Amino acid sequence: MKAVAFGQYYPANSFVHRLDPRMKLLFLVAFIVAIFVANNFYGLAACAAVLVFVIAFSRVPFLKVLSAVKGIFFLAIFTGAINVLFHTGEKTYWAGPAVYWNWGIFCVSQEGIVFSVFLILRLLLLVLCSSMLTYTTTPVSLTDGIESILTPLKWVKFPVHALALIMSIALRMIPTLMEETARIKNAQTARGANFESGNLFKRIGAFIPVLIPLLLSAFRRADELSDAMEARCYKGEKRTKYKKLRFSWRDLVAFLVMAAMIAGVALLRVYLGEIL
Amino acid sequence: MTVQELPENAIEMRNVSFSYGQGGFCIQGLNLEVKKGEFLAVLGHNGSGKSTLARLANGILMPDKGEISIFGQVLDDKHLYDLRSRVGVVFQNPDNQTVASVVEDDVAFGAENVGLDREEIGRRIDFALSAVGMQDYRYATVSRLSGGQKQRIAIAGVLALRPDVMILDESTAMLDPKGRREIIDVVSRLNREEGVTVVLITHFVEEALLADRAVVMNRGEIVMRGTPAEIFSRGDELLTYNLTLPRIGIISKRLREGGMSVGDTLDFEKLAEEIARCVS
Amino acid sequence: MRIVAEHLTHIYNDGTPFAAKALDDISLTVEEGEFFGIIGHTGSGKSTFVQHLNALIRLPSSKKHFHKKRLKKGEIPPPATVLKVGDFDLTDKNTDFYALRRSVGMVFQYPEYQLFAETVKEDVAFGYKNFYGKGKPSEEEVTTAVRGALEAVGLDYDEIADKSPFDLSGGQKRRVAVAGVIVTKPEVLVLDEPAAGLDPLGKQEMMRLLHEIHGSWCKTVIIVSHDMDEIAENCTHVAVFEEGRVRYVLPPSELFQRAEELLSLGLDIPLTAKLVSALKRRGISVDCDFTTEDFIRKVLALRGGGA
Numbered sequence: 054m055k056a057v058a059f060g061q062y063y064p065a066n067s068f069v070h071r072l073d074p075r076m077k078l079l080f081l082v083a084f085i086v087a088i089f090v091a092n093n094f095y096g097l098a099a100c101a102a103v104l105v106f107v108i109a110f111s112r113v114p115f116l117k118v119l120s121a122v123k124g125i126f127f128l129a130i131f132t133g134a135i136n137v138l139f140h141t142g143e144k145t146y147w148a149g150p151a152v153y154w155n156w157g158i159f160c161v162s163q164e165g166i167v168f169s170v171f172l173i174l175r176l177l178l179l180v181l182c183s184s185m186l187t188y189t190t191t192p193v194s195l196t197d198g199i200e201s202i203l204t205p206l207k208w209v210k211f212p213v214h215a216l217a218l219i220m221s222i223a224l225r226m227i228p229t230l231m232e233e234t235a236r237i238k239n240a241q242t243a244r245g246a247n248f249e250s251g252n253l254f255k256r257i258g259a260f261i262p263v264l265i266p267l268l269l270s271a272f273r274r275a276d277e278l279s280d281a282m283e284a285r286c287y288k289g290e291k292r293t294k295y296k297k298l299r300f301s302w303r304d305l306v307a308f309l310v311m312a313a314m315i316a317g318v319a320l321l322r323v324y325l326g327e328i329l
Numbered sequence: 330m331t332v333q334e335l336p337e338n339a340i341e342m343r344n345v346s347f348s349y350g351q352g353g354f355c356i357q358g359l360n361l362e363v364k365k366g367e368f369l370a371v372l373g374h375n376g377s378g379k380s381t382l383a384r385l386a387n388g389i390l391m392p393d394k395g396e397i398s399i400f401g402q403v404l405d406d407k408h409l410y411d412l413r414s415r416v417g418v419v420f421q422n423p424d425n426q427t428v429a430s431v432v433e434d435d436v437a438f439g440a441e442n443v444g445l446d447r448e449e450i451g452r453r454i455d456f457a458l459s460a461v462g463m464q465d466y467r468y469a470t471v472s473r474l475s476g477g478q479k480q481r482i483a484i485a486g487v488l489a490l491r492p493d494v495m496i497l498d499e500s501t502a503m504l505d506p507k508g509r510r511e512i513i514d515v516v517s518r519l520n521r522e523e524g525v526t527v528v529l530i531t532h533f534v535e536e537a538l539l540a541d542r543a544v545v546m547n548r549g550e551i552v553m554r555g556t557p558a559e560i561f562s563r564g565d566e567l568l569t570y571n572l573t574l575p576r577i578g579i580i581s582k583r584l585r586e587g588g589m590s591v592g593d594t595l596d597f598e599k600l601a602e603e604i605a606r607c608v609s
Numbered sequence: 610m611r612i613v614a615e616h617l618t619h620i621y622n623d624g625t626p627f628a629a630k631a632l633d634d635i636s637l638t639v640e641e642g643e644f645f646g647i648i649g650h651t652g653s654g655k656s657t658f659v660q661h662l663n664a665l666i667r668l669p670s671s672k673k674h675f676h677k678k679r680l681k682k683g684e685i686p687p688p689a690t691v692l693k694v695g696d697f698d699l700t701d702k703n704t705d706f707y708a709l710r711r712s713v714g715m716v717f718q719y720p721e722y723q724l725f726a727e728t729v730k731e732d733v734a735f736g737y738k739n740f741y742g743k744g745k746p747s748e749e750e751v752t753t754a755v756r757g758a759l760e761a762v763g764l765d766y767d768e769i770a771d772k773s774p775f776d777l778s779g780g781q782k783r784r785v786a787v788a789g790v791i792v793t794k795p796e797v798l799v800l801d802e803p804a805a806g807l808d809p810l811g812k813q814e815m816m817r818l819l820h821e822i823h824g825s826w827c828k829t830v831i832i833v834s835h836d837m838d839e840i841a842e843n844c845t846h847v848a849v850f851e852e853g854r855v856r857y858v859l860p861p862s863e864l865f866q867r868a869e870e871l872l873s874l875g876l877d878i879p880l881t882a883k884l885v886s887a888l889k890r891r892g893i894s895v896d897c898d899f900t901t902e903d904f905i906r907k908v909l910a911l912r913g914g915g916a
């Protein structure tokens with residue numbers, strides 16, 4: 054009945070959506086590297102330009118993407134404020150005194166302000182590019198991608214397959230367990246349970262009549278599921294895999310964009326140097 | 330074992346006993362043959378041991394005593410996986426049988442487990458989904474489906490292993506009438522058209538009417554055997570095993586007790602026919 | 610308590626892309642003392658409706674509702690939503706919802722999965738203590754209430770009260786769960802498929818229990834069910850839900866005369882109704898109320914008249 058917007062996936066059939074999840078994971082890593090390689094505003098601007106470009110091709114509305122920033126709004130402000138107060142430096146970027154205000158260990162300087170702005174921008178870019186991954190990739194295909202990337206670890210006896218299966222079952226069961234929680238909560242509310250008032254201690258206590266049935270049900274489900282898996286011949290080894298991820302021309306394009314971005318940001322770093 | 334046994338019996342249980350450990354046997358000295366290609370209904374009240382039967386038939390549980398053969402081959406540790414792929418089980422709760430979020434990934438699970446190659450798995454998915462009438466849901470999210478649809482996916486997941494026998498362990502118990510009809514339609518078609526041997530474990534006595542043969546379980550033993558009609562003609566005995574007659578059986582019995590000579594039929598059109606004959 | 614719903618609409622996730630209309634302008638009255646049945650497909654809105662009855666789903670308060678949509682000039686305002694359970698006005702956000710929930714008991718599907726306490730007694734007492742109001746009930750009061758409730762569902766207090774609810778059989782667990790709801794002696798008892806998953810005798814037993822509870826503990830009983838035979842045998846009135854609307858509210862004796870219409874909605878009809886229409890096709894009319902008893906009596910009487 055109630056739609057569960059898990060993992061914030063935004064359904065669309067865009068260029069970005071259809072990229073191989075491994076390519077998207079790689080792109081995300083490269084993007085994060087680029088953000089940290091960039092040591093001047095031009096570098097960040099280049100990253101931002103790439104991001105805008107990606108968003109445009111993903112058909113996810115800009116406002117939707119920006120809403121991802123809401124969650125870290127206060128963190129960003131806080132980080133900025135701390136850095137303004139603690140960062141000291143003599144560089145000037147505009148007419149006026151290099152240091153505006155000084156009190157003990159606190160000081161507000163031109164360099165501090167610029168540095169803070171730079172950090173906040175980095176943080177925002179970081180959050181935006183990560184959320185682009187979850188907006189355009191279903192949890193299922195993300196799991197497939199992670200499994201595929203981890204495959205080489207099989208050589209060191211790391212149970213990649215089992216890990217992937219655990220992730221897959223968890224994803225499958227989350228909506229079921231959420232529905233179940235709502236159902237049990239309703240039933241106990243009907244019996245007069247109160248989840249909304251009282252102090253913190255009381256409220257946690259109020260959840261016991263929900264938690265116990267939920268746990269019991271999860272164990273029961275696990276039991277039945279393991280029977281069902283066994284009945285379908287699961288033995289944990291000598292399995293094949295139906296779904297195979299395949300790189301396409303799109304992934305090549307994405308790879309080139311990624312390479313260009315890294316190269317560009319590196320060049321900007323070398324030729325323009327640290328603006329801070 | 331003789332050569333003749335092979336085509337005869339899909340499942341054969343000889344003197345099988347099983348207990349979960351604490352006090353008393355759950356299955357006791359049970360003898361049962363399931364003939365190849367037949368549709369067998371297993372009736373019994375809750376706790377009569379019928380679900381344990383399903384888990385024994387596919388080696389999820391191993392009997393304490395006695396012997397179980399699948400197509401003449403004794404079910405033991407050595408042949409476990411081989412035989413398991415020939416006897417599929419669909420369980421009760423539609424939410425507790427799927428491992429993947431997307432329909433096709435889940436249907437592929439069993440076929441992946443036995444190590445088939447990709448092309449073959451693809452073909453098996455096509456076959457299994459169309460056999461349960463869910464071709465259009467190949468890329469659907471499992472958790473958004475109805476109970477009946479989820480259960481059809483569970484059947485497809487078993488079918489992808491191309492089993493010769495399909496056991497439904499109260500697979501209709503948690504469904505609404507529509508979902509129940511969907512499942513019964515699918516399994517009777519599989520039985521008729523694909524020649525799959527079906528063992529339908531249920532406490533809905535009405536569902537047993539479709540079977541070729543039925544057995545009744547009570548306290549871990551089989552206490553009645555026969556065609557559904559034969560079994561339902563022994564209504565009083567059925568009651569002692571905590572089962573009831575199908576409603577139609579109750580009505581025709583009451584009419585007979587009232588002095589109307591209607592036959593012992595389980596089909597309402599026929600009963601109406603008989604009533605019409607009696608009153609005109 | 611009389612239950613009156615008028616122009617009741619409910620949309621899940623209203624205002625989001627996931628919006629789904631579950632109830633569409635429903636009007637329905639349940640008189641005090643009825644054994645009321647609600648039937649319909651999964652997703653027809655019946656569960657959403659019953660969850661309104663004890664405010665598990667709350668209505669937006671009437672004033673807010675009025676202001677939500679500014680009316681254009683000359684536009685007729687939409688009819689006001691009414692939802693009353695006895696004297697409780699559920700459209701008023703100042704209603705005492707605790708008192709309401711005490712008076713309207715709700716048994717969900719598979720209620721045995723909501724048991725949580727260490728002993729049967731504690732579990733059944735949960736609702737009693739929650740609804741006791743100010744102060745704490747004395748040990749004696751609790752014991753008396755729990756004993757009464759357990760006995761009402763046909764269980765022996767002395768034998769079962771100190772057991773863990775998880776050690777009971779499936780049928781016993783379900784009865785304990787029902788006892789945990791009726792322990793406050795609600796005037797209205799709502800049950801969502803009380804017999805689901807039980808074997809045939811368990812089902813009969815559950816329906817028998819509900820009739821006993823109906824006669825003594827709870828004035829009004831409302832059951833949501835898929836089992837048409839169960840409905841035909843037991844209910845005083847039946848509401849048929851279809852895609853968020855109420856198609857019919859009739860006594861079973863009238864409802865199942867519309868066999869064709871029900872079948873065209875994809876719903877089942879009771880066996881007696883199937884037989885009645887099969888006989889009708891053969892030129893024999895049986896005028897019964899679709900209970901097994903009445904059907905048999907009328908059919909046997911036919912023979913007398915026809916002979």
